[in-house]
Amino acid sequence: MSRQPEPALWQLSFTLPLKQADDIAADFEEDALTISTQEAVSDGSRWRLDILFDQEPAAALLDRIPSGTDFELAPLAQKDWVSESQKMLPPVDAGRFYIHGSHDQPHPATSRHNLLIDAGAAFGTGLHETTFGCLMALHDLRKWKSVKNPLDLGCGSGVLALAIAKAWSKPVIASDIDPAAVSVSLDNAKRNNLAPLITAVQASGLNSRKLKENAPYDLIVANILAWPLVRMAPDISAALTANGTLILSGLLGTRDVMVRNAYLQQGLILKRRYRIGSWNALVLGR
Template sequence: MTKSQAKQQSAADAGSEPTFVARLIADEHTSRRIADLLSESLDPSETACAAFEQPDGRWQVDVHFRNPPDEASLREIVALAGGEEIARAVTFERVAPRNWVKESLIGLRPVAAGRFVVHGAHDRDRVPSHCISIEIEAATAFGTGHHGTTRGCLLALDHLARRYRPRHILDLGTGSGILAIAAAKLFRVPVLATDIDARSAQTARDNARLNGVGAFVTAIHAADLRAPEIMKRAPFDLVMSNILLRPLQRLAAPVARQLEPNARIILSGILKSQANAALTAYRSQGLMLERSFPLDGWFTPVMVAASG
C-alpha cells in the first residue's frame, strides 16, 4: 500500500471535465471501514475518498471520480464493508468541475496520534502548541494520516522516541512523507525517504519543506533497496515501511541486510489477520517483536534486530 500521490492537479482542474461523486451515510465505524476498503480497492490516480462527520453525528463517505464510475462494482465493494442495505443507498451525482482532491480533504479533521497532529492548511491554527504538527498539502490525495496504518506508525514512533535515539533512518514507501517528517521532527537527524512512484517522492520533498524539515529529509525515487543512495547511507538503525503484507514479506531479507545491530523496524499495512505471516517473515531474519500497535483492524509491529 504505497500511498502514491494522485496524478497532478492539472487534469482535475481542466475546467471542461466533469467529475462524479458517490456518497453514502453510515455510523462512524462503518464509514471508516468502507472508506478504507474503497481507498485500497480503487485506482488512486482516478479517485479520492474521504469520510467525515455530519452535524447530526452520522458520518458521510464521499468518493470523487475523474470519470464515470462503475456503479455496480462500487456497490459491491461497499457491501463487503458495510452490508447490502448501505450499498443500495449509495447515491451517484455528476458535478461541475472542481479541485476534487482538495475538496475531498477539506472536510477531514486533524488527526492526533500520540504527540503528533496531522492536519491541512485550513487547520494550521488549531494545533495545540505542545503537539508536533505535521501539515499535509490539500493537493495530496493520499497519506493524510487518517488511515489506521499511518496512525499506528505515528503511535509507534512516538513510543519509540521515549526510549530510543536512531541516527540513520529509512522510510521505505514514503508516499506523502508523513513518517519521514515525523521522524525528522522527533529526532532531528537525516531521514532517507524512498518511493517507487516519482510523484510521491516529489510530494514528500515538498511536504518536508512545508514542515520545516527539508534539510533533514532526502526523498528519492527508488525501485528497490539496491538504489545507490540507499546503499551509500546503509546500514540503518530505524526503518519504517507502511505498504502491504506481500511486499513487506519480500523485503524482509533485503531490509535485514541493511540494518545495524539492535536496529528497529516499524511495519504497517498489515491486517490483524495477517500479523503472524508478517512476524514470521521478519523473525526468520533474526528480528524479534518488541511491541505492537493494533488499530482499526490493522497491525503495526515494532521489531528489533539482533545485537550482532
C-alpha cells in the same frame, strides 16, 4: 488525431459497513497498489473503501467481489491521485505529533510536534489507521531510543519522514516508487522548514543506489501493505542495523501472523503491536 495516454491508476470503490469493507480489502491486498478506508456516514454505519491499482484490473480479479455488491471502477489520472484523493480532513492528534492542514491552526503547546500536511495534495495525512499507528510507535520510541540514520520506506506524503525529523532532529531518507510522492514529500519538507533534513528518492523497494549506499539504518518505517512487506523481508532486514528498530504498517489484522513470520525468519521478533481499528502496526527488533 493523437492518442491520449493511458491513465496511470485505476480505482475500485465501495461504500459498505466496516466489516464488509475489511473483508474485501483483505481479498485484494496482495494485488492492490494501496488501500484506504474512510468513514462515509457520521454514525459509522457505512465506510468508503478505495482500492488503487497500477493498471486496469483483470476480469478475474473483479470476480473476487461478492455477488450483488455495488462498486465503481474508473481510471484515476495521476494528478487526481495527488490533488483530489482526500479533502479537508480534521487535525490528527497522535502522541506528541499534531498533523494539521493550512485551514487549521497549529497546536499551541510547545511540547507538540506540529506538522503541516494539506490533505488535498497528500497520499496520507496521519488520519488513516496505518499512519496513525506508526506515529504512535514513533512517539513511544522517542522516549528511549536515539536515532542516527532513519529511513521512511514508501513515504507517500512524507508525513512519517517529517515526524522522524521533528522528533530526533536527524536527517531522514524518504523513498517511494511513485515520483509524485517524492515531489509531494519534498514540498511538505519545505512547508515545514525541514528541507535540510529530508532527502527523498524514487525507488522500488530498496532497489536504489542511494538507499544501498546509506545502509544500514537504525530505524526503518515501512507503511505499505502486507504482501509487499513479506516479499521485501530479506532486503529490509538486511538493511537494518544489529540493534535497529523496524516499524511495519499497512496490514490488516488478518495478515499479522504472515508478516511476523516472514520477519521472524530473518531474525526479527515482535516488540510491540499497535492495533488501530482493523489495522496493525508492528515494532520489530533483533
